[in-house]
Amino acid sequence: MANLQHIRRRIKSVKNIQKITNAMDMIARSRFNAAREALLSNLPYVAKTKEIMRRVMGQMRGREYEHPFIMTRDDLRANVERAEGKFLFIVIASDKGLAGSFSSNVFKEAHDTIEYDGTGDSTSMDDDGDDENFHKKNFDALKGVKPAPSRTQKQQRQMSATGSAAKAASHRGGGGTSGGGESREYHDANYIDGVELITVGRKATTHFKQRGYNVIKSYHGISERPDYKYAKEITDLVMERFASGEIIDVTLIYTQFKSAISCVPDDVTLLPIITDDYVKSSANLKEEYIYEPDVVSLLDKFMPRRIATRIYGAMLHSAASELSSRMNAMSNATDNAQELVGRLNLFYNKVRQAGITNEINEIVGGANALE
Amino acid sequence: MATILLEVATPDKGEVYAKEINMLITRSICGELGILPKHARLLTELIPHAMRIKEGVGETQLFVSGGFMEVTPEKITILADSAELPDDIDVERAKAAYKRAEDRLAKKNPEIDIDRAEAALARAKARLLVKGVHMG
Structure with missing residues (x-):
């Protein structure tokens, strides 16, 4: 027979947990409102920057124009063929856990993006008419680069990836220790050399450090309330490394906040900027811009701002997503705790009743025996 | 029009x-x-x-x-x-920012980012001008 005291203790601990999850839910809720507010007031700025960028790039297209951050897809292909640079990924996740699958979704997207070899379906949302989701397109372009003795980083990564994928598959088939669950394996070892990471959020840092990735910079304590100044810092770092040729591709991975119940991880290529993708806008633009003082110095100033804006926007998206995920997770946990308490109470009463019945039986039995 | x-x-x-x-x-x-x-x-x-x-x-x-x-x-x-x-400009804050930036520039400390201090000074000056406050 179950011990009454045990059950009582259990009920109490579940109730305590419920109190905690309920409190976390409310905290997340109030912070979420602030985060959503911040996101909403940032949106017009982002949209306008994008618009201007699009118009300017539409004009740039097809022009002989030298700027280290802007190139055509052919340039990119040529560049990747000879360049030694690494790929940089900026991953934005959360500082704290207890937000459902928020962090693991971001990591999944990040691994998918890092390992994307131009074959499988990209998980990025290319269908929303956003012509700045270059990542897939760039990879598709790079696929065509012929394998030369001095293979490019990306191709090396592809080659070794397929090799070890086969190995891993056979290994799993033989051992059968992995349990055949849903979990997929990441072939981190093949990518570590060619990849650098900047992480925002403690969870992201630990996740990727554990896997041996080269995390060149990480930001903690700002995931819930991002500050423009960090976005600027990241931008400066990224631009500097890109300009010096240490990195040849910058991709941002974050969670896009669509609504309180739908947050989708997304990847976006920040650099280089490929003019081929701005074809649409150039068609209806005949007039030329007047640039003051001149195109190059203006773009030198405008590009960092555009990138910082994107990073900041992504941070805000991520913050709102994190808090809404936590809100959902915590309110679910509270509901579950409520249900559990109900079940335990029922069980407690049953056990108690059984005990009483038992005692009565004993007394009746004893009395009968005396007669 | x-x-x-x-x-x-x-x-x-x-x-x-x-x-x-x-x-x-x-x-x-x-x-x-x-x-x-x-x-x-x-x-x-x-x-x-x-x-x-x-x-x-x-x-x-x-x-x-x-x-x-x-x-x-x-x-x-x-x-x-x-x-x-x-109406949204905080005059006191702008004045304080102005003084801070001016002090920084006056010190000529090599560790101080001159560009940043000058930008801060220009911002404070412009803010104060809107409110009709003239500083030096």
């Missing part, structure tokens, strides 16, 4: 200003600019200053702390780090 749409957006506060106006007088890094409706396409960088917005007979001022301006015949878009209407 012909009008042109002016939109001012900042990263933190969204759209600060969105109105049909008659004329905008602003200062870019190349000098002062007056923009009337049907202006040619233009892209330029602004310095921290108070823009003058003319609509009808009235004129309002709007402080911008630098940023970019895109002009098309129908619309002026300004992307500013921050933008404030005169």
Whole structure:
């Protein structure tokens, strides 16, 4: 027979947990409102920057124009063929856990993006008419680069990836220790050399450090309330490394906040900027811009701002997503705790009743025996 | 009278200003600019200053702390780090910022980022000018 005291203790601990999850839910809720507010007031700025960028790039297209951050897809292909640079990924996740699958979704997207070899379906949302989701397109372009003795980083990564994928598959088939669950394996070892990471959020840092990735910079304590100044810092770092040729591709991975119940991880290529993708806008633009003082110095100033804006926007998206995920997770946990308490109470009463019945039986039995 | 749409957006506060106006007088890094409706396409960088917005007979001022301006015949878009209407400007804070920046510049300490201090000084000066406070 179950011990009454045990059950009582259990009920109490579940109730305590419920109190905690309920409190976390409310905290997340109030912070979420602030985060959503911040996101909403940032949106017009982002949209306008994008618009201007699009118009300017539409004009740039097809022009002989030298700027280290802007190139055509052919340039990119040529560049990747000879360049030694690494790929940089900026991953934005959360500082704290207890937000459902928020962090693991971001990591999944990040691994998918890092390992994307131009074959499988990209998980990025290319269908929303956003012509700045270059990542897939760039990879598709790079696929065509012929394998030369001095293979490019990306191709090396592809080659070794397929090799070890086969190995891993056979290994799993033989051992059968992995349990055949849903979990997929990441072939981190093949990518570590060619990849650098900047992480925002403690969870992201630990996740990727554990896997041996080269995390060149990480930001903690700002995931819930991002500050423009960090976005600027990241931008400066990224631009500097890109300009010096240490990195040849910058991709941002974050969670896009669509609504309180739908947050989708997304990847976006920040650099280089490929003019081929701005074809649409150039068609209806005949007039030329007047640039003051001149195109190059203006773009030198405008590009960092555009990138910082994107990073900041992504941070805000991520913050709102994190808090809404936590809100959902915590309110679910509270509901579950409520249900559990109900079940335990029922069980407690049953056990108690059984005990009483038992005692009565004993007394009746004893009395009968005396007669 | 012909009008042109002016939109001012900042990263933190969204759209600060969105109105049909008659004329905008602003200062870019190349000098002062007056923009009337049907202006040619233009892209330029602004310095921290108070823009003058003319609509009808009235004129309002709007402080911008630098940023970019895109002009098309129908619309002026300004992307500013921050933008404030005169009523929103905190004079005391601006004064304090002014003093701080001035002190920094006066010290000539090599560790101090001169560009940043000068930018801060320019911002504070422009903010104070909107409020009609003149400093040295």
